[in-house]
Amino acid sequence: MCHFPQRSSVWSFPKLCSISWRFYHTSTAHKCSCSKTVSDEKYQDPFQLGRKDLKNLYEDIKKELLVSTAELREMCEYYFDGKGKAFRPMIVVLMARACNIHHSNSREVQASQRSVAIIAEMIHTASLVHDDVIDDANSRRGKMTVNQIWGERKAVLAGDFILSAASLALARIGNTTIISVLTQVIEDLVRGEFLQLGSKENENERFAHYLEKTFKKTASLIANSCKAVSILGCPDPKVHEIAYQYGKNVGIAFQLIDDVLDFTSSADHLGKPAAADLKLGLATGPVLFACRQFPEMNAMIMRRFSKPGDVERARKYVLQSDGVQQTTYLAQRYCHEATREISKLRPSPEREALIQLTEMVLMRDK
């Protein structure tokens, strides 16, 4: 009963890949001769490198959230407890250094670049708080969600407050270009949520729709924050583009792996319930790939897994199919592209760390 990729369908994998490349890349798809640029720098743990800059990240975020009402402050600070991965600020800070070095050999992170890292994390958290209300989620990062503890009304307000604080911090940087770049993220996040609401009937459109949603919901924040720090660090538009492309590719890969983990990992390990996407009616990468091998999944996708037993059946199909492998392979391709882009910058420990980071994205288990 195995359907191999050679089945003549418009949905064969090489074509799929080229659709996704075409969608997102202006450069022509080429054979990945991604030999990692070898440098003399030793293996750099990205988290070690960025640690100093991010040491006070959460404290600084809390300073932005100064509000007189104790409960509102408690809600806003709830996720800034230092237990999150701080993945996004990490990338931002490393990118800032890499761009600064590329431009002027200075390793110092400017105050404004550090602000961008803070703002990025705040925007991300604000969207998480709202997403939990929208999805009626009970737990995140191993603890109860804000809406679970304080109710939905206050949770929405807390999210709005964090966003307004981020916007205020953004304005204080004093650079209208940076404001435009990061405001784009806010718009993309909301549009991404809307994309998730709708669904496409056509199988072909579905994958492009999925990738667009992934970009808007996850990659846009990383891409635009990388771009923002590169603008602050270096006047060359080519560097801005490199930073943006790195962020975009890493971001998409990150989300693809996230979608894979939803199938392969257990709830305890993830810190949030597994098969969450299916339960929300979302057809992610592994599902879309599995659907080629098991066309009976089409009906389930269309009704958003609403019938009892759909979620379990879909899960089984996915695990039986090569959906997980295909999605992982796609993520690898995005990571290679990210590496290719960042390698255009002048060598530095930070550049190596960013390359290392793409490996970490692929290998994470939560």
Add this chain to the structure above:
Amino acid sequence: MWRALLRRGGRGGGRRGLSGGGPPSAAPWSQVVSEAEKIVGYPTSFMSLRCLLSDELSNIAMQVRKLVGTKHPLLDTARGFVYDSRNNLQMRGLVVLLISKAAGPSTAELSFQHNMVSGIYSSQRSLAEITELIHTAFLVHRGIVNIGELKSCDGPLKDMQFGNKMAVLSGDFLLANACTSLAQLQNTKVVELISSAIGDLVQGIYYENSRSSENCLTDDIRISTWKEQVFLSHSALLAKSCQAAMELAKHSTEIQDMAFRYGKHMSMSHKLHSDLQPFVKESSSDTMAFSLNCAPAVLHQEFLGRDAWIKQIREAQGKGNLMDYKKVSKSHLNLLFFLILYVIFSRLLLTVETSLFKPLYACIHGEKKREWLVLLLDLKSH
């Protein structure tokens, strides 16, 4: 043009005494609004509804139809947009436009006057729209329900969850649009002002929420605290938008401060006016509901002392007749009515350049209040 507006407002009223007198023959509210709209050369109704034409919100609109028949508050908010034009939902935008035009171009930046249409810069028009977007976004976000507090009489859980989802998404969409338009203004000071206004609004709504969720019927707050909290929830947005409009035209800090104070007092008086409605309407329907945390009640509590007030409430509750709440405080209310207005407007008049803002006062709605204002203005000029 300004004089005509003022004359129309004052003509029927004349010098009425404090006792109120007969019905004024001043222009009705809707006429004042359309005059104002003509002045700014731009129909301001449905300003924020323009973005409702977008795909995203058309999608939402279709989905919100599923909420018909449920008890989710989002339905009321949506209904309000379409049907309730008298509720001056678009007032903030109109005020921002009027104040922009009233202030005119600053002497500092003569070069960029060519950007004006009907005496208003396109950036100021954009700001007026942003103000409406933010106000609307929070109207929508106020309509979220707490899932944990739902009872079976509220209907199926699914409907409420769905309503919440739509409310969060549409509110976020409006806010995102506001942020994008803000960024396009290319003015960091304005972004700072409006962002802080959003923060104020959140805190204000938070206080509103806290009140309604507690078991005690009314807060133990004095009118000064009431004013602070209501400033946040009802005033900050308009006040800071007015200030921002001046900043966009590069006016001096003095003018910006004036605009801020105008916006603040305008919106505070509006809130007071609406708090007063259940008490001053001479109409036969005595059945208008009011909040026990409205201004007259808070002031009454302050005069009477909290214990006596709580006792009165319990008496009224005991009788089972909610209307007795009104009888309890009505005797004090004529005094309160004039006291509040006098305090607010005398302070306003002392600080504000009346020649600049006189015509705008005429736009403040409510015939009684306008008469009173005209009287105050006349008294001041003599």
